[in-house]
Amino acid sequence: MRALSAGDVLRLWDECRDTSPEARALVLAAAADDGTVSVPPAERPIGRVTALLLRLRNALAGPRMAATVGCPGCHGTVEFQATTEALLALEDKIVDAPPPLLHGGYAVDWRCPSYEDLRTMAERPEADDPVRGALLLLERCLLNVRHEESAVADGAVALPAELREALSEAMASADPLADLLVDLRCPDCEHAFTADFDMAAFVWAEVESRGRRLLMEVDALARAYGWSETDVLALSEPRREHYVRIVTGESP
Known part of the structure; x- marks a missing residue:
């Protein structure tokens, strides 16, 4: 970029x-x-x-x-x-469309967690509990669950602990930057x-940090030269720093 x-x-x-x-x-x-x-x-x-x-x-x-x-x-x-x-x-x-997880007679279609999930979870008070929060996040990422060809409608809470653990590991593997x-x-x-x-x-x-520093530079140069914020920000970083050193009495 x-x-x-x-x-x-x-x-x-x-x-x-x-x-x-x-x-x-x-x-x-x-x-x-x-x-x-x-x-x-x-x-x-x-x-x-x-x-x-x-x-x-x-x-x-x-x-x-x-x-x-x-x-x-x-x-x-x-x-x-x-x-x-x-x-x-x-x-x-990173795997954007992971394959189904097959484990213990279950077939689970799932996706990786997203920031939309995190944003939604942040609005739910029960997500403050780490265990409950992890379960809710897992729930959001389930697309379809089948057990021996029959659909499972109760979501993550109905899945065996071993399957939930395997699914969490698959998610971590599919998105190592998460x-x-x-x-x-x-x-x-x-x-x-x-x-x-x-x-x-x-x-x-x-x-x-950079935003605060830029405001201080704008303030210093506006006071010294009467320049507008647009004028100061239009300067290249080395030239802006050079002018700031002059205004503050540092060696240019």
């Missing part, structure tokens, strides 16, 4: 500030969507949206990503790094743990 202009970044910041995490992820992903796929991002597998977010992050700040998480053992800070290229390599493994997990070890206490890498939150933090 093309690099985003300063104006694009501010528009994204304005549009996303007061939205839910699910809606925000879709707005950010749309900024990287080339429009060649007819299915809306909200209805694609979650990993397809994650891939768009990775492309947006690459356009904003390049391929290298650094993040920190809290250690559950000692509550210290653990740093880790990743690259957009390595994660985007997993996009080729849930980014990072295996880490704390350098302070040696505690090993797995952290969830929230790509949407990571990209939003970058957009928010």
Whole structure:
């Protein structure tokens, strides 16, 4: 995708500030969507949206990503790094139309979870319970269930636990970008743990940081030169930074 202009970044910041995490992820992903796929991002597998977010992050700040998480053992800070290229390599493994799952006499037609599912689940109070929430999400992704040629009408709750587990594993395999997990070890206490890498939150933090910085630059240059916001944002990033250094007394 093309690099985003300063104006694009501010528009994204304005549009996303007061939205839910699910809606925000879709707005950010749309900024990287080339429009060649007819299915809306909200209805694609979650990993397809994650891939768009990775492309947006690459356009904003390049391929290298650094993040920190809290250690559950000692509550210290653990740093880790990743690259957009390595994660985007997993996009080729996403299965948009997975085959039926055959298990223990059952034949299950299913699809991968989408952001529309997450957005709908966020509005249901019972989804706050992790067990109930996982069951509800599984329910939404069932298309058709048969047992020894007879239809099963009671949904996910009627399925054996082994089948639900097999279905969850199939979903994870069909969309490896849906849930980014990072295996880490704390350098302070040696505690090993797995952290969830929230790509949407990571990209939003970058957009928010850049948006605030751009407003400060606009304010500084408008006060110094009388330029409008449009004038300041039309400058290239290196030239805008050069003018800011002059105004603030730093070496240009």
